[in-house]
Amino acid sequence: MMKNTWDERYAQPEYIYGKQPNAWLAEKLKEIPVGRILFPAEGEGRNAVYAATLGWEVTAFDQSAEGRSKALRLAAEKNVQIVYNLSDLTHFEAEPGSFDVIALIFVHMPEEIRSRVHKTLTKYLKPGGYLILEAFTKDQLKNNSGGPKTEQLLYNNEQITGDFPELDFLESGDAIAHLDEGLLHRGEANVVRLFARKAATLNH
Numbered sequence: 469m470m471k472n473t474w475d476e477r478y479a480q481p482e483y484i485y486g487k488q489p490n491a492w493l494a495e496k497l498k499e500i501p502v503g504r505i506l507f508p509a510e511g512e513g514r515n516a517v518y519a520a521t522l523g524w525e526v527t528a529f530d531q532s533a534e535g536r537s538k539a540l541r542l543a544a545e546k547n548v549q550i551v552y553n554l555s556d557l558t559h560f561e562a563e564p565g566s567f568d569v570i571a572l573i574f575v576h577m578p579e580e581i582r583s584r585v586h587k588t589l590t591k592y593l594k595p596g597g598y599l600i601l602e603a604f605t606k607d608q609l610k611n612n613s614g615g616p617k618t619e620q621l622l623y624n625n626e627q628i629t630g631d632f633p634e635l636d637f638l639e640s641g642d643a644i645a646h647l648d649e650g651l652l653h654r655g656e657a658n659v660v661r662l663f664a665r666k667a668a669t670l671n672h
Contacts, residue, residue: 478512478534485511486650487542489518490573492602496663497522500598503568508589509557509575513539513550514649519571520548527567529553529560557585562592569593572601574614574653576621586631593666599635601628601662605642613647613655625660635664 477484493515502523507516510528512535520526520543528550530536536552543550553560558581570589577585593599604615606622616622629640640662647653 474511474530474532475534478532478538482651483512483514483538483542484650484652485514486648486653487514487517488649489515490602490649491645492659492661493571493573493600494518496598496600497524497569500569504566505569505571506562506567506589506592507571507573508560508585509572510539510552511535513542513552515571515573516550516552517542517546517548520550521546524569526550527553527562529555531556557581564591565594565597566592567594567597569598569600572599572603574603575601576603576616576623579620582623583631586628590632590634590666595666596668597666599632599662599664599666601664602645602659603628605658605660607642607658611655611657613657614649614653615657623660628660628662632662632664635666637662637664639663 504525505519507528510516510530516526516528533554536554539552570593603623605624606619608615608622625641643659643661645657645659647657
């Protein structure tokens with residue numbers, strides 16, 4: 469089971485993706501007023517804790533209890549509070565329009581659930597809310613800088629933008645990232661990045 473795999477991975481004492489935030493996330497959060505933010509599949513908590521240090525009201529979830537433990541430990545270390553639920557991507561629920569931002573940072577899903585999960589998450593965004601996404605593309609298979617080794621878990625820009633028909637794309641496209649995120653994300657990487665906004669009114 470995937471849950472056991474992640475529990476084993478996160479059981480290591482070191483933070484395998486580091487304690488610093490993802491660079492794309494940090495850059496985009498500077499452009500948005502502080503509010504409520506959701507981090508799905510947040511793992512060891514580096515991004516959630518970073519947002520909390522900026523004053524965001526943070527909700528995160530992951531299926532790994534080990535990941536949650538490390539995230540709460542990191543939050544205590546940084547003297548911030550986060551709400552961190554144990555849930556997988558298909559079972560997490562929130563009130564529609566609950567969040568000002570949803571941040572999907574290297575959240576890779578099988579094709580059979582990806583589009584459905586993305587559409588559900590869109591419902592949780594407030595009108596005028598933002599999506600920040602970074603994920604590995606299929607070109608990442610040639611690199612040794614991290615990410616899934618299965619093509620079905622990797623994305624392309626067209627596929628990802630197609631999952632968010634209700635959003636207006638402020639920035640989207642492939643990029644070369646230079647990762648320095650702990651032991652498992654290090655080096656040059658092929659990524660897709662989205663910065664998108666839900667219409668401020670629902671009358672299109």
